[in-house]
Amino acid sequence: MKALVWHGRNDVRIDNVPDPKIKEPTDVILKITSTAICGSDLHIVDGIVPTMEKGDILGHEFMGEVVEAGREVKKFKVGDRVVVPFTIACGNCEYCDDTLYSLCDNSNPNPEKAKANLGHSISGIFGYSHMLGGFDGGQAEYVRVPYADVGPIKVPSTLSDDQSLFLSDIFPTGYMAAENADIKRGDTVAIWGCGPVGQFAIQSAFMLGAERVIAIDSVKERLDMAKQHSRVELIRTTDRDDVYEKLMEMTNGKGPDSCIDAVGAEAHGDTFIGKAVDKTKEVLQLPMSRPYVLQQIMMSCKKAGTVSIPGVYIGMVNEIPFGAAMNKALTFKMGQTHVQRYLKPLLDKIDEGLIDPGFIITHRMKLDEAPKAYDLFKKKEDNCVKVVLTP
Missing domain, CATH: 3.90.180.10 (Medium-chain alcohol dehydrogenases, catalytic domain)
Structure with missing residues (x-):
């Protein structure tokens, strides 16, 4: 065959x-x-x-x-x-x-x-x-x-x-991601990544009672698809500072109730350090997972919020602001x-x-x-x- x-x-x-x-x-x-x-x-x-x-x-x-x-x-x-x-x-x-x-x-x-x-x-x-x-x-x-x-x-x-x-x-993965986000009716959910899993996470978040879903991506066709098939709100950039500021503005400084990482291991960095890490990984073929989405989520999620991670990670993830996650009492749910x-x-x-x-x-x-x-x-x-x- x-x-x-x-x-x-x-x-x-x-x-x-x-x-x-x-x-x-x-x-x-x-x-x-x-x-x-x-x-x-x-x-x-x-x-x-x-x-x-x-x-x-x-x-x-x-x-x-x-x-x-x-x-x-x-x-x-x-x-x-x-x-x-x-x-x-x-x-x-x-x-x-x-x-x-x-x-x-x-x-x-x-x-x-x-x-x-x-x-x-x-x-x-x-x-x-x-x-x-x-x-x-x-x-x-x-x-x-x-x-x-x-x-x-x-x-x-x-x-x-x-x-x-x-x-x-991808449909069950997006649905379990929304389920793991512990969505309560009326919540605001932010979803990083509008690829296939992200698309189904958006649909599922609304199914489970989210009042607002905010999707973050920089790929036009993905963002346009999300908007065409739901009432999602969009952030059309992955720049770390811009994403944080826009989320704070959209949630009156509180942050989303739940955050979903539908990107995973190969997120792209927007800083000089991030680009240098990406280049090193490419040249040395290292099994390194990139932390950029997790960094943004840990800083942006509301206090006592929930973080759901359907995105696949492999090996080590360095330089994540774990102190922010601990002090804000974030709950993490993840898994295949x-x-x-x-x-x-x-x-x-x-x-x-x-x-x-x-x-x-x-x-x-x-x-x-x-x-x-x-x-x-x-x-x-x-x-x-x-x-x-x-x-």
Whole structure:
């Protein structure tokens, strides 16, 4: 089959690779019908995700049709159309019992690599390094899905791929980010980043009762998309001083009740020091996460406010104003998304017409064009916000 394969930093290619096979009786094999490029995939391309190996198949946002099922699979049969969570969970450990699926004890076959890099093992993740299981991803023609009865959800024939695909990651991630922000009716929520997760965090914050949502970004097409699909207020700059001053002005000096970091590890700095750190990281290929959004959030959030972090961080984060966070009594909530927890309720919202997640798509390309699509997405060319690939 054809698949998008990692060969090294800034080097991804379409290769011919062996078709996946059933390894465990709880597996299914999917024929991919739609797959997408996630912003966190760029962390892999940029070389800041450790334990990648040449030949790894990328991609963790995908859906498709069941073409083979293991003998112990009970929920699905050949021909079923399903969307798959990016997190892989066993369904039986203490974390799964508490619906903390991304912290699953059993789905990651490489716990020692995870512990060496993260301190503890967490769940396996499709197409996202060997510390997270070394599972083949879904930017391919076919993929093996472990623990099939725990992860995927059947998609009704009334919903298109465009409506359903983003249940795999970015819609639940944006929703959990808003949920973690502890939004109370009437609150003001500030969201850094209007990329795909940010877009769904904006939508979800309003769903959960926010009176005002303020979105911060400097990319015009992202800001315009957010405004087109909601009543969000915009700050069209990422300059540290400007963002702080505008937020204080918009909240009468109080600061937002909750702040969401939908940017993560590769935020861009606006100071000389920030640019120097970015350049050093680029030259030395260091797995450094950039602190610029966290810096702004810790200074801007109101006293006793809540900070939600869905943005992915890798390795160390230096130069954050932790004293401000401590003295202002900020609460932090973060983590990989417990996607399985949200699949049914969010599928119901789509089915009821409360949201159509397909609004996020700006580009459709064939799987063969995936390297070009990555380049387009990374460079933010041609007003690219979200790319969907079809085999």
